[in-house]
Amino acid sequence: MELNQYVRLFLRWSWLIIIVAAVGAIIAFTVRRNEPDMYEATTKIMIGSFLQASNPVQGDIRTGAELAKTYAELAKTREILQATIDELELNMSTDSLAGMIEPQLVPETSLLYLSVFSTDPELAADIANELANQLVLNSPTNLTASQQETIATSGQQILALTNQIAEGREQLLALIDDLEAAEDETEILRLSTQYDITQSQVMQALEMVAQLQNTISTLQLRTNSIEIVDTAIVPPAPLDKGVINMAILGGVIGALLAALLVLVIGHQETEFQSAQQAASVLSLPVLGTVAQFGRTKDPYSERLITRRTPNSAVAETFNMVQANLLFSANGTRIRRNLFVVTSAGPGEGKSITAANLAVSMATSGLRVLLIDADLRRPRLHEILGVGNQVGLPGLLSLSPGEFETGENPCEIPEALLEIVQPTEVTNLYTITSGQSAAVPAEVLRSERLRDWIKFFENCMDFDVILFDTPPALVVADSSILTANMHANVILVIQAGETSRVAALRAKDLFQHIGAPIKGVVLNKARGGSLELGYGYEPYQTAPAAASSETAQTTEL
Numbered sequence: 001m002e003l004n005q006y007v008r009l010f011l012r013w014s015w016l017i018i019i020v021a022a023v024g025a026i027i028a029f030t031v032r033r034n035e036p037d038m039y040e041a042t043t044k045i046m047i048g049s050f051l052q053a054s055n056p057v058q059g060d061i062r063t064g065a066e067l068a069k070t071y072a073e074l075a076k077t078r079e080i081l082q083a084t085i086d087e088l089e090l091n092m093s094t095d096s097l098a099g100m101i102e103p104q105l106v107p108e109t110s111l112l113y114l115s116v117f118s119t120d121p122e123l124a125a126d127i128a129n130e131l132a133n134q135l136v137l138n139s140p141t142n143l144t145a146s147q148q149e150t151i152a153t154s155g156q157q158i159l160a161l162t163n164q165i166a167e168g169r170e171q172l173l174a175l176i177d178d179l180e181a182a183e184d185e186t187e188i189l190r191l192s193t194q195y196d197i198t199q200s201q202v203m204q205a206l207e208m209v210a211q212l213q214n215t216i217s218t219l220q221l222r223t224n225s226i227e228i229v230d231t232a233i234v235p236p237a238p239l240d241k242g243v244i245n246m247a248i249l250g251g252v253i254g255a256l257l258a259a260l261l262v263l264v265i266g267h268q269e270t271e272f273q274s275a276q277q278a279a280s281v282l283s284l285p286v287l288g289t290v291a292q293f294g295r296t297k298d299p300y301s302e303r304l305i306t307r308r309t310p311n312s313a314v315a316e317t318f319n320m321v322q323a324n325l326l327f328s329a330n331g332t333r334i335r336r337n338l339f340v341v342t343s344a345g346p347g348e349g350k351s352i353t354a355a356n357l358a359v360s361m362a363t364s365g366l367r368v369l370l371i372d373a374d375l376r377r378p379r380l381h382e383i384l385g386v387g388n389q390v391g392l393p394g395l396l397s398l399s400p401g402e403f404e405t406g407e408n409p410c411e412i413p414e415a416l417l418e419i420v421q422p423t424e425v426t427n428l429y430t431i432t433s434g435q436s437a438a439v440p441a442e443v444l445r446s447e448r449l450r451d452w453i454k455f456f457e458n459c460m461d462f463d464v465i466l467f468d469t470p471p472a473l474v475v476a477d478s479s480i481l482t483a484n485m486h487a488n489v490i491l492v493i494q495a496g497e498t499s500r501v502a503a504l505r506a507k508d509l510f511q512h513i514g515a516p517i518k519g520v521v522l523n524k525a526r527g528g529s530l531e532l533g534y535g536y537e538p539y540q541t542a543p544a545a546a547s548s549e550t551a552q553t554t555e556l
Contacts, residue, residue: 010262012273017258024254029247037238040117041124043132044230047071047110068112071226072103075114075135083134088126100124101131111229121235128232139226154212161205161212168202272498275522281500282507287490287519288321290314290353300382303352306359307425318360325490325518326361326464337464338453338487339518340373342478344506345471348494349523351379354468357490357521362428366463367410369420369456371431373467373481375440378433380468386421391434395419396448400455410461420460429462440470444481453485472506482515489515494523 010017047068074080081094090097104113114131118124175195182188272278275286293314294303302308306315326337341354351374358370371392372380381388395416403413412420412429420429443449456462467487469478482489489510493503503520510517 013262020258021251021255025247025251028250032246036119039121039235041128041232042115043128043232045112046229065110068110080134084130125232125234158212165205171198285519287324288317289522289525306356318356340467340482340487341490342469342472343492344502350492353492355383369462369465372433373469375433381432388432391432393434393436393438483513489517495525
C-alpha cells in the first residue's frame, strides 16, 4: 500500500480509532482513580565514612558510589527482607515486601535512598527504617572486639604519651633556664646533654602519638560501611495518582492498538476502497468516482440525481464519466457508442449508474437510448417513471424492416412509441424489460435484437445506446448480450462491497469473449455525507406481473 492509501485507510476508520482511544482513556482514568491512596516513606543511607576525613581520597569516594549499587541490590535479598518481616512481625511474604521497595541511587554520590510504598503511611515508615537497620547489621560497619580493644589501648597510650610530652616540655623549659644561669663549662655541657636527651624523648613521644592516632583513624574510617543519615518519617499525604497522565496514556495505547487493528483490516480486506485500488488491481481506467448520495428508503425516481440536482458534484461526476467514454485524448468523438453497463455481483448500483449516465449524456445534447436488458430484476422503468407493459420482448416480436423513417429520423414511429418510450428528459428514450416471460438468454442473443440496434443507430439517429444488464457473475446475460452486440463494457463496482476477486473474474469473463472494457465506475465512494443504499436482493427471476409498489420496496 502507498502512503496515500494508508492515509485514506486511517481516515476511513478514524471513528474506530477515536472510539477505542476514548474507551482506553476512560478505563485508565477509572482504574487509576479507584486505586487506594499510596504513601511513600524514604530512608537515606550513606556508604563509607570518608566525609569524616579532612582530605577525602577520590578512590574512597568512587568506591563508596560503586558499593551503593551493591547495597541497593542487597536491600531486596531474601535474607534482609525476611529479617525485616521478622523484626516487624509482618504478615506478608518476602516477594510481597520486595514489591513495596524501590532503592534509588543518587548519581555520582554514595547516597542510597530506600523508598517504601504502602497504603498504610505508618507501615511504610517502619519498613523503610527497619530495612535500613538490617542493612547496617549485615554490613561490616560495626568494629570487632579486637578492633575496639586496639582503639581503647591506643587511646590510653596516647593519653600517657601526652602527659609525658607535657612533662618533657616543662623539663626543657627548666633546662633552658639553668643553661642561662650556669657559668661552669662542665655544668653547661651536662645541661646541654640533658636538654638533647629530653628533647629527643619528646619527639619520640609525638611520633608515637601520631602513629596511634593514625591507627585509630584507620580503624574508624572504613570505605565499606553504611550509615543512616536520615530516617524515614510518616508521610503526611498520599502520592499523586497521576489520573490525567494515566488517562492520556490509556488513550494513546488505545489509539495505537486501534491503528494496528486498522492496518490488519486494511491488509486483509478484500473489497475495493478507492479508485486507486481499482485501477491498480484491475489495470483498467477509472472513468469516474461517484460519492454516496440518497437514502436507503428513497424511491428509485429520487435517485436520478443528474435530473434532480444537475449542478451537484455527483452529477458532475457522471458528466466526467460521459467525457471519458465518448471522447479520445485529443477530443475527437469516438464512434460505435454502444455500451453494456454491468457489475460483478448484485447490489453494486449498476442500474442507478446507467440511468444517471444516460440522463447526463442526454442533457449534454446527445440522443440516447437506454435499454433495460435486465429481464430478471428490472428497475429502469421505476427509476425513469415510465410504463413497463411491452418492452424489449415486444420489440423483438416486430421486424425493423416493417418501419421506415421519414424526413426526420429523430421522430419515433407511432407504432414504436409504446416500446421506445420518451422520458421526461429531452433526447432520452428508453426500452424497458417488459412483462413477458421470455427466456432472457434467447432474447439477448437473438439476431433480431442485433438488427434493431443497427436500425436505431443508422435510422433513428441515436448517438449512444446503453444496456443495463444483470450482474456478470450471477447470470450469463451480460456476456451473451455483449458478445452479440459487440458492445463496450462499463464495469460498475461499489466501494466497500465489491470484492477484488469478483471484479477480476468479471474482467476475465469479458476479456475471454473479446469484449473491450472501457473502464470502471466506482460507486458509493467514501467521503459523501449520505448513504446511497441500493442493492439487489438474492438474484432470481422476479414474477412477471410484479407490481410497482412491491418493486419499490426491493433494494436495487
